[in-house]
Amino acid sequence: xxxxxxxxxxxxxxxxxxxxxxxxxxxxxxxxxxxxxxxxxxxxxxxxxxxxxxxxxxxxxxxxxxxxxxxxxxxxxxxxxxxxxxxxxxxxxxxxxxxxxxxxxxxxxxxxxxxxxxxxxxxxxxxxxxxxxxxxxxxxxxxxxxxxxxxxxxxxxxxxxxxxxxxxxxxxxxxxxxxxxxxxxxxxxxxxxxxxxxxxxxxxxxxxxxxxxxxxxxxxxxxxxxxxxxxxxxxxxxxxxxxxxxxxxxxxxxxxxxxx
Amino acid sequence: xxxxxxxxxxxxxxxxxxxxxxxxxxxxxxxxxxxxxxxxxxxxxxxxxxxxxxxxxxxxxxxxxxxxxxxxxxxxxxxxxxxxxxxxxxxxxxxxxxxxxxxxxxxxxxxxxxxxxxxxxxxxxxxxxxxxxxxxxxxxxxxxxxxxxxxxxxxxxxxxxxxxxxxxxxxxxxxxxxxxxxxxxxxxxxxxxxxxxxxxxxxxxxxxxxxxxxxxxxxxxxxxxxxxxxxxxxxxxxxxxxxxxxxxxxxxxxxxxxxxxxxxxxxxxxxxxxxxxxxxxxxxxxxxxxxxxxxxxxxxxxxxxxxxxxxxxxxxxxxxxxxxxxxxxxxxxxxxxxxxxxxxxxxxxxxxxxxxxxxxxxxxxxxxxxxxxxxxxxxxxxxxx
Numbered sequence: 001x002x003x004x005x006x007x008x009x010x011x012x013x014x015x016x017x018x019x020x021x022x023x024x025x026x027x028x029x030x031x032x033x034x035x036x037x038x039x040x041x042x043x044x045x046x047x048x049x050x051x052x053x054x055x056x057x058x059x060x061x062x063x064x065x066x067x068x069x070x071x072x073x074x075x076x077x078x079x080x081x082x083x084x085x086x087x088x089x090x091x092x093x094x095x096x097x098x099x100x101x102x103x104x105x106x107x108x109x110x111x112x113x114x115x116x117x118x119x120x121x122x123x124x125x126x127x128x129x130x131x132x133x134x135x136x137x138x139x140x141x142x143x144x145x146x147x148x149x150x151x152x153x154x155x156x157x158x159x160x161x162x163x164x165x166x167x168x169x170x171x172x173x174x175x176x177x178x179x180x181x182x183x184x185x186x187x188x189x190x191x192x193x194x195x196x197x198x199x200x201x202x203x204x205x206x207x208x209x210x211x212x213x214x215x216x217x218x219x220x221x222x223x224x225x226x227x228x229x230x231x232x233x234x235x236x237x238x239x240x241x242x243x244x245x246x247x248x249x250x251x252x253x254x255x256x257x258x259x260x
Numbered sequence: 261x262x263x264x265x266x267x268x269x270x271x272x273x274x275x276x277x278x279x280x281x282x283x284x285x286x287x288x289x290x291x292x293x294x295x296x297x298x299x300x301x302x303x304x305x306x307x308x309x310x311x312x313x314x315x316x317x318x319x320x321x322x323x324x325x326x327x328x329x330x331x332x333x334x335x336x337x338x339x340x341x342x343x344x345x346x347x348x349x350x351x352x353x354x355x356x357x358x359x360x361x362x363x364x365x366x367x368x369x370x371x372x373x374x375x376x377x378x379x380x381x382x383x384x385x386x387x388x389x390x391x392x393x394x395x396x397x398x399x400x401x402x403x404x405x406x407x408x409x410x411x412x413x414x415x416x417x418x419x420x421x422x423x424x425x426x427x428x429x430x431x432x433x434x435x436x437x438x439x440x441x442x443x444x445x446x447x448x449x450x451x452x453x454x455x456x457x458x459x460x461x462x463x464x465x466x467x468x469x470x471x472x473x474x475x476x477x478x479x480x481x482x483x484x485x486x487x488x489x490x491x492x493x494x495x496x497x498x499x500x501x502x503x504x505x506x507x508x509x510x511x512x513x514x515x516x517x518x519x520x521x522x523x524x525x526x527x528x529x530x531x532x533x534x535x536x537x538x539x540x541x542x543x544x545x546x547x548x549x550x551x552x553x554x555x556x557x558x559x560x561x562x563x564x565x566x567x568x569x570x571x572x573x574x575x576x577x578x579x580x581x582x583x584x585x586x587x588x589x590x591x592x593x594x595x596x597x598x599x600x601x602x603x604x605x606x607x608x609x610x611x612x613x614x615x616x617x618x619x620x621x622x623x624x625x626x627x628x629x630x631x632x633x634x635x636x637x638x639x640x641x642x643x644x645x
Contacts, residue, residue, distance in 0.1 A: 191311035
């Protein structure tokens with residue numbers, strides 16, 4: 001089975017990011033870059049499927065700057081077999097749909113049996129790529145999946161976390177699944193994995209896509225402003241008898257904070 | 261952190277992987293294990309599964325590959341979160357596995373290396389005795405050949421990893437009449453050998469979750485082929501072992517010293533006195549500047565010593581300098597970290613008092629700072645001879 005996993009290089013959630021001078025983006029400067037955590041769940045799931053079946057191929061596909069190869073290499077160190085990156089600056093800088101079109105061009109050629117994605121990337125959180133990609137490739141899609149159970153060689157049941165409950169859906173391959181936290185606990189790369197990753201191939205793909213379909217010019221959605229969250233204001237302290245305070249707090253939660 | 265140190269992609273990958281593991285898996289248990297002194301078997305096992313217990317040893321011997329510098333980075337990153345994990349790895353790789361790798365026969369290597377590198381069991385190095393610390397020549401443990409077996413008698417002191425070891429490298433006097441460092445040999449002792457006994461677990465100031473015990477041999481019988489290296493020529497063997505081991509203790513110190521900075525800098529930015537963050541007071545700046553400069557210098561010395569070892573070059577002087585200097589500046593950095601945190605730093609609510617207690621071992625273990633200076637001065641005299 002050929003499994004493609006889409007991964008993105010993102011700043012670590014602990015990185016201190018600052019507003020860039022243009023007011024529309026963030027300056028990453030020296031931020032520590034990592035594999036998007038949800039994509040890491042997808043890589044782990046792909047490796048587990050391959051291991052359980054005793055064979056197959058796991059291919060990591062990434063769209064991003066040249067430095068994103070380091071994140072692809074991390075996935076290879078976990079055990080993925082090879083990588084494909086799209087790093088042509090002319091193709092980058094678009095919106096989520098633009099990224100989905102680039103990935104679709106790569107995957108259309110690759111013809112994987114299963115495509116795994118993270119449910120979102122923690123940098124822009126547009127939640128567009130997985131669903132856009134499934135649409136462009138014409139694949140059945142299950143989102144927010146926390147468990148995959150194989151019911152046959154090419155059929156599976158996916159458990160989805162939905163508001164207030166769970167839903168189980170059945171899909172046949174080829175399919176696209178976007179995974180949610182909780183599906184697995186990603187492994188740490190082993191030393192042997194790190195050594196082996198050096199020798200695994202990373203191919204630079206150059207999909208032929210017209211400028212009006214991808215890149216900044218094709219973006220249907222443009223970011224016009226980015227602002228830091230409002231500074232936290234000091235809390236309020238209540239003193240006195242517990243019974244009195246509790247009713248005061250409840251009243252204020254209702255009238256001021258309006259959360260009750 | 262700030263400087264790249266010209267690490268290869270592979271070395272960076274090892275460092276980043278161990279750093280992440282330490283943050284995610286070890287940081288949550290470090291303070292509690294310091295309090296209880298319980299050995300962190302689970303996380304050491306996880307490190308074994310990642311191949312870290314075989315780091316720096318070739319794959320054909322059962323190791324995981326990687327060079328000395330990668331190993332040093334692993335010790336440093338573990339120690340940055342928990343010194344007990346750092347010293348456990350350092351004692352295992354440098355003192356237990358390395359002499360077998362470097363001096364073992366093909367049979368000895370085949371028997372032990374795969375088990376040691378996969379973490380089936382750990383290993384230890386028994387040199388120190390109740391009456392022989394810095395003066396290794398004062399070894400009183402004896403080994404006498406009786407037919408096809410060596411018979412060991414004596415005791416060892418402060419042996420790291422002893423409870424979890426399957427095999428120990430120990431030194432014993434094999435030539436009674438020889439004086440000083442002569443007539444000592446090294447042996448491989450399996451821990452189920454008859455007459456071998458573990459002594460009490462030490463109740464230590466720091467590195468409390470690492471395993472440190474006394475050992476005793478009472479007519480302990482081991483096979484004739486358990487001799488490691490040449491008969492009566494054990495002294496050069498363990499001196500070479502310590503040359504490598506000292507780089508790993510320098511890395512232990514570096515990790516602890518870095519953790520002192522990791523705690524002190526953010527605290528000084530957030531703690532306000534007299535209407536400003538204390539990092540803006542010149543005396544605090546002086547402390548921080550000294551800590552950062554000295555830890556960085558120690559890192560250069562340590563990585564340099566590791567690179568010499570990787571290049572197969574002599575590194576006696578460099579490893580002694582790295583250990584001496586890293587231990588000294590780390591003791592100072594952890595002292596200053598407590599000073600910067602003030603009363604809070606003196607409590608167990610903050611981790612710096614643990615770093616301070618852990619740091620002290622670096623000035624004592626694998627050759628005291630005084631011994632390092634003797635090594636450095638002797639090597640220096642050779643350079644001018």
